[in-house]
Amino acid sequence: MILLAEVKSGLVLRSYQIFKTIKKIGPYTNNEVNGMLSLSVMEQNHTLRSFLDKRHDGAGLKFLQEVLGNHIVEAVEAKENGKKVVMIPFNFPPEVIHLFDNAVPYTTEVVTTIGVCALTHQGEPYWDYALSLGLPDFVCSANTIALGSVLLSKEGNEFSPDIMISAAPGGCDANSKIHEFVSEYLEIPEIILDKTGDSSMDFELYRRLFHQMFTRLEMEVGEADEDRMIKTLEKANEANELFWELFELKKLSPCPVPNLFTLMSYGTRFTMWGRDEAISMFEKLVEVAESRRRRGEYPAEKEIARSFWVYTGYYIDLLEFWLWLEDNGISYLNDLLNSQMLTDFYSPETKEEAIDALAATAWNYAMTRQMGAENMGLRWVEDALHTIEKLNANCAIYSGHHACKQSQAVFRILRDELSRKGIPVLRLDGDCWNRRITPVSVLQEMILDFVQNVVAGRRRRRRN
Structure with missing residues (x-):
């Protein structure tokens, strides 16, 4: 077991410092990459070697800087910029949050994955801490690692969101309960979006609940501007079109699309959909895959x-x-x-x-x-x-x-x-x-x- 005293601060605050450095990396040579890797611990070494591998032709660094980097940096700096952080699970569209000028999304499972890939000891200290509070070991690590870290905000060792959205009831009990626990423990307001079934009546209920959730969000972060909403969804459409271009390239055999592009795809989908970063990221993924073909x-x-x-x-x-x-x-x-x-x-x-x-x-x-x-x-x-x-x-x-x-x-x-x-x-x-x-x-x-x-x-x- 890794003691929290050994890592001293939360997952997001530790990752924030790493991404502030990564965002400064410019064009690099193989020697420069090897020099940087020689200074990193195994977890960081393997992650950087993966993203900076020549088969990805710059897409990996772009993903680290513009997608994951922006996601973490914007969340940490949100409050000093007068914005609120909305914690969402991976099965909730982030473009809902990007519709608002005064809100920033924080996607639980993406943040967990960042911790596992970027930090010494991965997410183990935060998992252990969550279990030490009495949570059972059959909860899901995908969200418990990030949320275990958020629990440290009670002692001032991690930043915390301003509001939480839970979209997993009915789909994932483990996800739903850990979000509920954090909401109660830290007294963070939580909005629950429940899917009850598959019929047209169920969807009508879901649609009404979604509208209620949106109204609640507006109460917390300010009213959404209609023009901004339409523009955000237009950008989501552009990214969606590129998503399917990449999908078409995956049909070819041998497949010219590197494996890690799948991770980059949903890492972008779960954080930046509706923003220019998503369009730019998928343009790069398609460009690299098409060039390889x-x-x-x-x-x-x-x-x-x-x-x-x-x-x-x-x-x-x-x-x-x-x-x-x-x-x-x-x-x-x-x-x-x-x-x-x-x-x-x-x-x-x-x-x-x-x-x-x-x-x-x-x-x-x-x-x-x-x-x-x-x-x-x-x-x-x-x-x-x-x-x-x-x-x-x-x-x-x-x-x-x-x-x-x-x-x-x-x-x-x-x-x-x-x-x-x-x-x-x-x-x-x-x-x-x-x-x-x-x-x-x-x-x-x-x-x-x-x-x-x-x-x-x-x-x-x-x-x-």
């Missing part, structure tokens, strides 16, 4: 497995997971987090229409759409098959996070249905944000065994 360069040049991850990936070591997959001929085409099903574009002309459109987006968000459905297994199967067929994936992998009781409960249904369609499925068990549960070396061994003996074996039999 034209040159005939592919991250996994000997593409053995075209994998779709039916839940999420692992973030405990980017180098030994995302880039390691490529080096072993495994393309990470997409996952549930990045399968937003956002084929519709915003087209509002009034403030009320904009709020309705945002409600429809939130209703259809990843996790809310699948785990919040009346039939979790059926909706999960439908969405997984849809993406697998579109991307021509030849295998599926489930990360098996112990905290997600909903997905664990219906995984057998998913596996059986995919198997009937001829898609082999690998089940892994390990915490995606806590390396102490299952070491990355064990995950590598299981993935290689599956790919070499099942996926590659099927390909050989087809050729024969």
Whole structure:
């Protein structure tokens, strides 16, 4: 166990100092990168090597500076700039917060991932601290690490949000309860957005709740300007169009899109949607992938497995997971987090229409759409098959996070249905944000065994 005294301050305040430095990095040579890496601890070394890898052609640094860097820096500096910080979960559209001139979003799961990738000891001290307060160890590390750190604000060792939105009731009990605990413990006002079912009546109720949530937000941060709202959603449309351009490139075999671009995609989606940074980031992702396609360069040049991850990936070591997959001929085409099903574009002309459109987006968000459905297994199967067929994936992998009781409960249904369609499925068990549960070396061994003996074996039999 790592004592909090050893790290002294919260995850966000520590990350803030790191990103202030990263934002100053200009064009770099390999020697300069190697010199910087020699001064970093293992966690930072592997993360920086992953993002600055030449196959990403500058996209990784852009993501660190303009997406994650801005997300953290703006949250920490919000109050001195007269703005309020709104904490949101990953299944809530951040463009709702960007509509307001006086509000800044803080996405729990993104901040947890930043801590795991950027800090010495990763998120372990904050996880341990949350459990020391009496929280059970079956809560989800994806949000408990960031929220465990926020709890330190009571002693002045971390910054805290001004208001919280909980959009996970019905989709993730662990997520909902840890947010509720933090709200009560720190006396931060919380707005709960509950999805009750899938019928038209359920959506009408959800839409009304969404309007009530929006009114409450306006009471906290000031009234939203209609012109700003429309402009924000127009920018979201531009980014959405680029998202689907990148998706089209993933259909090619071998896939020219680097694995880590999936993480960059939803890292941008969960933080910067509706802003210029999202458009600029996706322009870079598409540009790099398209250039690689034209040159005939592919991250996994000997593409053995075209994998779709039916839940999420692992973030405990980017180098030994995302880039390691490529080096072993495994393309990470997409996952549930990045399968937003956002084929519709915003087209509002009034403030009320904009709020309705945002409600429809939130209703259809990843996790809310699948785990919040009346039939979790059926909706999960439908969405997984849809993406697998579109991307021509030849295998599926489930990360098996112990905290997600909903997905664990219906995984057998998913596996059986995919198997009937001829898609082999690998089940892994390990915490995606806590390396102490299952070491990355064990995950590598299981993935290689599956790919070499099942996926590659099927390909050989087809050729024969």
